[in-house]
Amino acid sequence: MKTFLKAAAIAALAGISLPSFALAQTEGGAIDVATIGEPPTLDPMTSTADLVGIITQHMFETLYTFDANWAVVPLLAADMPEISEDGTVYTIALREGVTFHDGSDMTAEDVVASLERWLRIASRGMQTAETVEGVEAVDDYTVQITLSGPYAPLLSLLSLNNSAAIVIPSEIAGEDVMEDFVGTGPYQLAERRPDQYIQLTRFNDYVSRDEDSSGYGGARHQYLDEIRFVPVPDPNTRIEGAVAGQFDYIDSIAVEAYDRIASGNTEPVMLAPFGWPVFVMNTAEGVNSDIAVRKAIQAALAPQDMLLAAFGSEDFFTADGAMYPEGYVWHTEAGTEPYKPMGDTELASQLLADSSYDGSPLRILTSRQYEFHYTMAQVAEAYLEAAGFDVQLDVVEWATLTQRRTDPALWDIYITHSPFLPEPSLTGIMSDSSPGWWVSDAKHAALGAFNAEADPDARVELWAAVQEAIYEEVPAFKVGNFNAVAAQSPALEGMNPAPWPYFWNAWLEE
Template identity: 75%
Template sequence: MKPFALALATSVIALMSANGSALAQTAGGVIDVATIGEPPTLDPMASTADLVGIITQHIYETLYTFAEDWTATPLLAADMPQISEDGLTYTIPLRTGVTFHDGSEMTSADVVASLERWMRIASRGKQADAVIETVAATDDATVTITLNTPYAPLLSLLSLNNAAAIIIPEENAAQDPLEAYVGTGPYKLEARVPDQYIQLVRFDEYASRDGEPNGFGGARLQYLDEIRFVPVPDPNTRVEGAVAGQFAYVDQLPVEAFDRVSSGATEPVVLAPFGWPVFVMNTQEGLNSDIRVRKAIQAALAPEDMLLAAFGSENFFAVDGAWYPEGYVWHTETATEPYKPAGDTEAAKALLAEAGYSGQPLRILTSRQYEYHYKMAQVAQAYLEAAGFTVQMDVVEWATLTQNRANPALWDIYITHSPFLPEPSLMGIMSDTSPGWWATDAKHAAVNAFNAESDPTKRVALFEAVQQVIYDEVPAYKVGNFNALAAQSPKLEGVTVSPWPYFWNAYLTE
């Protein structure tokens, strides 16, 4: 797995890690962070959207999180779990003296109620629910999770910040949708003015872990008084805001703006490699419930042209059909033969004819808030139409997209992206209940074998079978690898480069 602090372009600002020099670390100040839009919810259990995770990770916390090397590390848990020899029982000690934003103290009852809610409503919680037999409070400071089969991804699922296993007060865990935004995090929600800002303020009773910061783990130091997340849906407006120094941090900038941002009041930050853009197929109903149609799409798409249109320069993308690139332990070329950089229009036409396609609209759901999603969709439309598809582009706000993708009647493909996740079972398509609803016997055979194996070396080999079934059944189409661009004020220090930027441990200088 790549290190937590992702590789940076040589001309990019070097960001001081929060566990580096303590010089000039002063408390106080307010920062504005420009985001790609309004989050659809502030309930991270209810959404896999990165935007939701970026904001809410400051409000809520999980039992575990990811350290600098992307291994699980305790957060609200006092220590790593004790795991029985058969791999079926996880005994988790809890930290004591942890206070919620409402003043109540966290106990095992809160943890049990929260995990039960997570298994009920979160897509990743539903993944875990299939193997979790019980979640029980052993005493006020201990929780025991009992499984019906060994399940290697459990700690990673408990660590991720979207579709997240956040711990909230027991009485709030019955809420669906969540109405009280009360967590244990270093910042608490002060105000939300839709389409204007989400204001977080320092939680003075926050109980930080001891020691040094370590990725998302370790000490979480509260230098800033306030963090305001400002929705800026138009990418050009985000660029101009970065150039003018309007924001302390600007997320998700078009990569072609690198030179323009470099000449402005903030510094460009490149995360390389960041992740993959992906076209998710609706396997449950409509055109893409037919595997032959999905295979026709797989054949028709031309990833090289799509990536070039989206990112402009090869400095910001790589044409690569492997779900994890070279340098990651999960990298394999297994089954990537159908991934054709220039596409195969004739093969797509033959597959469409075999499927008996008769011109029904192929509905592509996308957003311009991630401009590269839209540019890829435009190129995809041209290649799909050349193969014989009738294409309908549905362009909506990102918050609307995240709502509409939950309804299988509204789309055939939706476009999204993901960082390279430390555990493949965190990928959305690995959950049967994630939009796309891919659930087949072949998938279950490959994924269940992968998830049941605890030996890391054997799991790497078993992932080849997972990638094989992804290519065989086409629940999603990985376009390639890409780098991401953000911008940061030179006055903002202590930010660790991350696919999900966070601002505890960050501070302002003069």
């Protein structure tokens, strides 16, 4: 089983289909899922945190989602949209008979109000709003989105589960602050006890799609009665809980604990490669508003040492500056010359001396709930100080970090990570309103051309210019590629390893 789980994880990310196994699904039971902490919100429109998306994707749904091959497929939409010849009008037929958790029927009125809220308050929605001229209901079950010009990432943006374009009742969508968490998902919110658990229970009136399950798409079966998400912010406690079999699923475990977990009461699950750690720069104000300072940071950091300290073995990471690794359609080496695995302290010191840096503390915002973030911050601190920076590590809870990063007065760098997303424009820094607030003519020119192009092959070529702009203006520093480890109970069946684990289609073996 352990070997199959690892193979399935790798295959899932690579878009490879594995043979299915005939297992008898059993209904009933509850599972406990250990998460990295307490989510800052249960409104996925207002957060790009993976933790928020992992939990809320069970409660809320979007018009589209991703299948096992990362292709966009319909979810609440009845089918793929009809797109006008000039690429500016998307006509979306909705599924009929879909019910919200409050018992009301989903109609085009709800979808329009939800999309308008998303365009107004979500970072990826605001990114999209720049090209949206209007959203309107054609009839009770048809919605039309009109754009000012072709915008290739639209369907991917409508599919993602964080900063998500969820569909909620129109009366809730009219409010910027969500107080009633009512969606269409297979599970509904039953109780939230902060720092103890978030309890989701089966929504008995859920209307699933009929297609075979595939990734996040297709049928969503409700075998489990209840899912409890339990915040376990200490990474060592998550490891001990995994070894002891305390939880049915444990998210985000240090990779060096893989063998120890394998000898315990749960089974390790590895996703390889999972994604990339990233140091996001505050380009809006403070010391990093000077591009010369950001270039000095880029030169000072030593990704090989940072990754080695964080992950312990090259079995779990690769020092790689390309935004997508080899094997991905988006892979290119364009612009990556400044990426030096061992850094360049001398160059960094020279760049810093020629910048506006006045010796103010370089504030790095990080959290120990993702232990590898904190470890990389410690190594980065040493290299940055060697280059001449005064470094201040601000270590907070992850929920606090996701709140603080929205205020440009409170930080200069924050540390996060991302899976390799199927559409590059889903990456946070692509939005002008995402924390970091990267706005420039070079970005808009490169990204605008990339997003306006519909031809997939041409988009691959245009992506190179976007990556070059990232390296030239340093809105973020990609540290490298890394593998992720989770753990699950041998009694928990039906799981498909995924960047954002989901528990519809899962069941407990008797």
